[in-house]
Amino acid sequence: AEQATPNQFIDVFAKIFGEHKGERKGHAKGFCAVGSFQALPEAKNFSSVFWLSGEKVPVTARFSMAGGNPNAPENARSPRGLGVQLKSSKGELQHFAMLTTPVFGAKDPENFLGLLQTQIPDPATGKADLAKTQAFRAAHPDTQAQAEYLAKNSPPWSYATTSYFGIHTFFIKDNSGVEHKVRWHFVPEDGVKGLTQAEIKAPPTDFLQKRLSDRLAKGPTHWTMQLVLGEAGDTETDPSVLWPTQRTTLEIGRLSITEQGGEACTVVNFDPNVLSAGVRASADRVLQMRSPAYAISFGKRLTNQ
Numbered sequence: 630a631e632q633a634t635p636n637q638f639i640d641v642f643a644k645i646f647g648e649h650k651g652e653r654k655g656h657a658k659g660f661c662a663v664g665s666f667q668a669l670p671e672a673k674n675f676s677s678v679f680w681l682s683g684e685k686v687p688v689t690a691r692f693s694m695a696g697g698n699p700n701a702p703e704n705a706r707s708p709r710g711l712g713v714q715l716k717s718s719k720g721e722l723q724h725f726a727m728l729t730t731p732v733f734g735a736k737d738p739e740n741f742l743g744l745l746q747t748q749i750p751d752p753a754t755g756k757a758d759l760a761k762t763q764a765f766r767a768a769h770p771d772t773q774a775q776a777e778y779l780a781k782n783s784p785p786w787s788y789a790t791t792s793y794f795g796i797h798t799f800f801i802k803d804n805s806g807v808e809h810k811v812r813w814h815f816v817p818e819d820g821v822k823g824l825t826q827a828e829i830k831a832p833p834t835d836f837l838q839k840r841l842s843d844r845l846a847k848g849p850t851h852w853t854m855q856l857v858l859g860e861a862g863d864t865e866t867d868p869s870v871l872w873p874t875q876r877t878t879l880e881i882g883r884l885s886i887t888e889q890g891g892e893a894c895t896v897v898n899f900d901p902n903v904l905s906a907g908v909r910a911s912a913d914r915v916l917q918m919r920s921p922a923y924a925i926s927f928g929k930r931l932t933n934q
């Protein structure tokens with residue numbers, strides 16, 4: 630089959646969600662936040678990448694709802710996103726652009742595109758045909774794990790009460806020059822709390838920004854960054870497959886969010902391939918597709934298209 634192109638994603642988002650000039654074509658609904666990241670003292674014994682040194686690094690972040698709908702219902706069983714940009718005093722950058730699901734919706738760009746194409750509304754009815762999506766999932770088992778996770782786990786009660794997963798595999802160079810195959814995720818110190826069944830079924834309201842601002846009025850909110858160490862045979866390229874749960878996991882640092890709102894993230898393109906020295910992307914083709922797709926979306930947003 631033909632390889633998917635970044636423009637096909639921009640087109641399919643417009644067909645599913647409509648044209649929204651000047652908005653992100655994915656994760657259209659969201660807001661900025663700022664804070665800091667600080668590695669735990671032991672982290673510098675592991676690696677000398679700048680954000681593991683133990684220095685407090687300023688963070689620009691954005692919390693978001695997946696999808697290109699700027700008015701997405703906040704009780705939807707869909708992923709939430711967190712984009713994080715770490716910037717050292719010397720200007721070195723590291724991005725994390727994560728979801729609240731531990732796996733992605735497809736193993737490769739072609740299956741993700743195919744899945745999205747089943748969600749284009751029929752011009753006659755204005756509605757997507759759920760049977761098409763179900764048939765696609767049945768024929769492409771890699772598109773089932775994320776859907777199952779979303780069906781089993783309630784959407785977050787607050788952006789502060791959910792984990793965020795990097796999903797893709799990266800490589801981090803340790804102090805002896807050896808690369809480690811890793812996946813990272815951020816676990817909330819406030820604990821994981823989902824919406825109740827009643828909240829999921831109720832008419833949608835906008836509560837996510839308010840709940841975070843109420844929480845931050847009491848002080849910063851924190852996540853522990855965990856690095857999962859992959860072993861031989863753990864997939865490096867398939868973001869729809871979880872690694873076995875018994876993998877060695879290092880607590881490596883702490884993300885703090887201190888303020889929400891404002892415009893600090895407006896100028897940021899949370900391209901997940903912005904990686905600091907000592908960190909390398911895997912050959913995951915979904916990860917690789919994200920840079921060109923985000924660049925097109927970023928350019929359109931900046932030019933009000």
Ligand code: HEM
Pocket residue numbers: 638652653654655656659691692693709710711712726727728733738741794795796797868897898899915918919922923926927930
């Ligand atoms: C081929 C697969 C994917 C495509 C085509 C895609 C597409 C997009 C696009 C077009 C945007 C808007 C970018 C911008 O205007 O700044 C976006 C945002 C985002 N995506 Fe993806 N995405 C993909 C996979 C993923 C995956 C695997 C993750 C998480 C692991 C993810 C997490 C996010 C987040 C957190 C944002 C919001 C960034 C922000 O707040 O500015 N995406 N995506």
